[in-house]
Amino acid sequence: MSKRYAGRREDLVEAAVDLFAANGYAGTSIRDIAKITGRSVSNVYHYFKDKESLWLAILEYSVQGMPDRLRSAMKPADGAEQRFSALVRAHLQESMRHRREVKIFFIDEERLSPGGKRINKRIQKEILDLYREQIGELLKARHVSPAAARVLAFNVLGVINWYLRWQDHVAGLSVEEIHDQIVGFVFYGLLGKLPGG
Amino acid sequence: MSKRYAGRREDLVEAAVDLFAANGYAGTSIRDIAKITGRSVSNVYHYFKDKESLWLAILEYSVQGMPDRLRSAMKPADGAEQRFSALVRAHLQESMRHRREVKIFFIDEERLSPGGKRINKRIQKEILDLYREQIGELLKARHVSPAAARVLAFNVLGVINWYLRWQDHVAGLSVEEIHDQIVGFVFYGLLGKLPGG
DNA sequence: CAACTTATAGAACGATCGTTCTATCTTGGT
DNA sequence: ACCAAGATAGAACGATCGTTCTATAAGTTG
Structure with a gap:
């Protein structure tokens, strides 16, 4: 893991927390998360295998x-x-x-x-x-x-x-x-x- | 309003209450409501102009x-x-x-x-x-x-x-x-x- | 029966969903 | 310089979403 990319995964978790808390699980799309982090949809899937994994990562930390x-x-x-x-x-x-x-x-x-x-x-x-x-x-x-x-x-x-x-x-x-x-x-x-x- | 069709609107509200309570607003689709009432999607729209009207009808009563x-x-x-x-x-x-x-x-x-x-x-x-x-x-x-x-x-x-x-x-x-x-x-x-x- | 209103179904629209695929770019190690 | 691994983007898939349109059946009223 390079230093330049450090925290990229955490950024996604952070954005997901915001959106899930504001709009709920069903009310938040992967595209929403990608958009406010300025990333692509597939980039989200590079770090998390699916939507629920993102959810569980939030709980984990x-x-x-x-x-x-x-x-x-x-x-x-x-x-x-x-x-x-x-x-x-x-x-x-x-x-x-x-x-x-x-x-x-x-x-x-x-x-x-x-x-x-x-x-x-x-x-x-x-x-x-x-x-x-x-x-x-x-x-x-x-x-x-x-x-x-x-x-x-x-x-x-x-x-x-x-x-x-x-x-x-x-x-x-x-x-x-x-x-x-x-x-x-x-x-x-x-x-x-x-x-x- | 004929007697034969009395309560048809209320049935939709009842089903919507169940589903909204179980799966949330975003997590409940008009098709879900139509399905468990045995009606068509357009029939739901015959009684309620949109999804939020259904929501407000629930609050109303x-x-x-x-x-x-x-x-x-x-x-x-x-x-x-x-x-x-x-x-x-x-x-x-x-x-x-x-x-x-x-x-x-x-x-x-x-x-x-x-x-x-x-x-x-x-x-x-x-x-x-x-x-x-x-x-x-x-x-x-x-x-x-x-x-x-x-x-x-x-x-x-x-x-x-x-x-x-x-x-x-x-x-x-x-x-x-x-x-x-x-x-x-x-x-x-x-x-x-x-x-x- | 005829005319009209209500109730219903089915198909379709464009939008968005979660997810996958493919291709490019960046980085670190050799 | 080269190469494997990681990071990213873009396009596309099928499914589902809310909504609308059109057509048909049922009921009410004359």
């Missing part, structure tokens, strides 16, 4: 490693609340970092081949299980049923993933303040505790 | 009236907490009732014409404002900033809309129990109150 990154954000020495807070904060930051990829990942999963769907589902299940486990630790004294813990895990994921949609639409708060708000909501809801307390 | 239905679920005589609880429960029920439509509505909004987008945004804003207003009432004593109230409204919407995704994947709880769980989470989060209290 972003969402694929997310469960591990979330796990390593939680320090074993801390208490359950600190660990959970760290998990949520890491998850929010990861979602920010890979905003478009996560959007693609969670929204457009339907049109994949069975093999692609399996990868998608596996990662989603890893993250869900991570939350279920931590919620179990957090609520140990309250003996919640597994079904209830599952519902709670989905609720937390809903808050975090929904964040991707309105992230841009809030003025007047810094990113850190928004994250504080979200963590506070996940812990105490609307009524459980005063915002400042 | 489902999501369009949702803000009003949510408003009318809240009894003015009740207190702020009862009113908010009624709002969330009505929203959950409406989301269940029009599961596919809401999924389409919130997910696939990007590929519409400017006119279609405007309708979409208007309804979403109506619902968001409804929540912001009620959250304002609910937290009157705590003087939360408008930006913070906005974040809280988005969080609640995230929980409810995310519910559409995992609705099928929880065994061991009835629909009412799940709704209780969700309302409890919105009010008190993970730690704010005991589940049984």
Whole structure:
């Protein structure tokens, strides 16, 4: 691989992320990707054997490693609340970092081949299980049923993933303040505790 | 309009809801809709002038009236907490009732014409404002900033809309129990109150 | 039955899709 | 300088897309 051509493959992935996030998988054509990178259609196929491979390459360098990154954000020495807070904060930051990829990942999963769907589902299940486990630790004294813990895990994921949609639409708060708000909501809801307390 | 042909238009809308929800707007063709209804392509165009009109017809008979239905679920005589609880429960029920439509509505909004987008945004804003207003009432004593109230409204919407995704994947709880769980989470989060209290 | 409106089907249009093929150009190693 | 490997472009394939046109069948109304 020559230096002159370094990053050419990554450019394609970058453009594909943009377009997939904006227009969806079915709504994005190989020609679109070629056009905004100033390349030819066949050049795209030189780097990726087909459209779905491009999709999977996106997942590979972003969402694929997310469960591990979330796990390593939680320090074993801390208490359950600190660990959970760290998990949520890491998850929010990861979602920010890979905003478009996560959007693609969670929204457009339907049109994949069975093999692609399996990868998608596996990662989603890893993250869900991570939350279920931590919620179990957090609520140990309250003996919640597994079904209830599952519902709670989905609720937390809903808050975090929904964040991707309105992230841009809030003025007047810094990113850190928004994250504080979200963590506070996940812990105490609307009524459980005063915002400042 | 003859009786023999009554409901033929509605059949097309019904099929389109199914397919749009399963495969997205760009991922669904007029020919797909014609095929599963056993009609011809041109017959679809006899009832709808183009693809986007079909989309808007779906919104019209489902999501369009949702803000009003949510408003009318809240009894003015009740207190702020009862009113908010009624709002969330009505929203959950409406989301269940029009599961596919809401999924389409919130997910696939990007590929519409400017006119279609405007309708979409208007309804979403109506619902968001409804929540912001009620959250304002609910937290009157705590003087939360408008930006913070906005974040809280988005969080609640995230929980409810995310519910559409995992609705099928929880065994061991009835629909009412799940709704209780969700309302409890919105009010008190993970730690704010005991589940049984 | 005749006239008119509605419902339907089938063929076709141009555009675009994912993909493949072939040919040229660039680069790095010898 | 030569050559193999990688990078690129362009043309073309068959399939499918949204849409339109034309023609026929069915139903309603006189």
